Amino acid sequence: MAGLLVLGAGYLGAKLAEIALAAGREVTLADNWYATDRDQVAELERSGARVVTADIRDRRALDRLLDSEPERVYLLAAQASRPLSESDPDYTEETNLTGARRVAEAVVEAGGPALVYASSLQVYGPGLRGTVDPDRPYGRQGDLAHLSKVYAELCLELYAHRHGFDLALLRLGIVYGPSPVEHARPESQTVVDKFRRLAADGEPLPLDDGGRATIGLVHVEDAAAIVLAAPSSTGVSRANVAAETVTVADVAALARGDRPEGRPAWSVASDFEYRHSVAGYFAGP
Numbered sequence: 515m516a517g518l519l520v521l522g523a524g525y526l527g528a529k530l531a532e533i534a535l536a537a538g539r540e541v542t543l544a545d546n547w548y549a550t551d552r553d554q555v556a557e558l559e560r561s562g563a564r565v566v567t568a569d570i571r572d573r574r575a576l577d578r579l580l581d582s583e584p585e586r587v588y589l590l591a592a593q594a595s596r597p598l599s600e601s602d603p604d605y606t607e608e609t610n611l612t613g614a615r616r617v618a619e620a621v622v623e624a625g626g627p628a629l630v631y632a633s634s635l636q637v638y639g640p641g642l643r644g645t646v647d648p649d650r651p652y653g654r655q656g657d658l659a660h661l662s663k664v665y666a667e668l669c670l671e672l673y674a675h676r677h678g679f680d681l682a683l684l685r686l687g688i689v690y691g692p693s694p695v696e697h698a699r700p701e702s703q704t705v706v707d708k709f710r711r712l713a714a715d716g717e718p719l720p721l722d723d724g725g726r727a728t729i730g731l732v733h734v735e736d737a738a739a740i741v742l743a744a745p746s747s748t749g750v751s752r753a754n755v756a757a758e759t760v761t762v763a764d765v766a767a768l769a770r771g772d773r774p775e776g777r778p779a780w781s782v783a784s785d786f787e788y789r790h791s792v793a794g795y796f797a798g799p
Contacts, residue, residue, distance in 0.1 A: 687730030
């Protein structure tokens with residue numbers, strides 16, 4: 515059956531599936547349930563999603579999924595946590611490196627459906643200044659989870675050029691907001707949602723280095739809609755997915771209901787339209 519194959523039924527994948535199902539699309543959600551409980555996608559399954567247990571490290575499982583001839587494949591499955599990349603580096607490498615290659619191989623074997631990869635703004639490294647566009651070179655990396663994004667981009671691009679399938683590399687900022695799948699573990703919570711919860715509980719907001727670090731942000735609904743629509747062109751394309759850049763101190767100020775200073779060190783060049791802002795998120799119900 516033609517439809518959408520979402521590899522990774524976590525935070526972003528679940529939101530993408532929710533939007534796609536609401537638009538009448540056929541969706542297969544595949545996950546190994548390492549970070550997500552299968553019960554968390556039960557409502558999506560009741561809404562029509564086909565939910566499958568599969569691991570992107572398993573080439574046979576990937577081939578079975580691609581036998582259904584999906585229109586597009588979304589590679590969202592990854593071990594994204596910096597602390598977990600240090601405590602379990604083997605799983606991180608096997609999933610984020612070997613897994614990405616095996617997805618590319620399976621796409622080629624299936625005749626080359628379009629592939630969309632959820633990468634990260636972190637590929638540009640630290641110490642950014644000015645406007646960051648997709649032509650910015652890769653920067654220094656500080657952990658395996660983000661280093662693997664660089665490898666996966668290059669590996670997927672190699673296969674796309676060699677075998678001629680369309681590939682969208684989408685470099686996402688920090689994603690926040692409500693999704694059908696959310697994780698309670700501290701290492702899986704982004705600064706925006708963590709600060710929102712802490713502020714609601716009247717607890718102090720931790721600011722490393724005074725909160726001077728600049729971060730790119732995108733609401734999960736905007737991110738999922740952009741990922742769902744990709745690729746928007748043939749060949750290999752790269753794009754940044756971030757509605758705004760703010761300092762961590764500004765996130766804390768907005769969480770407390772204070773006026774932010776508004777002095778980010780860098781901004782993001784992004785051609786997409788965004789419906790949500792972090793200020794609106796904190797001001798909302």
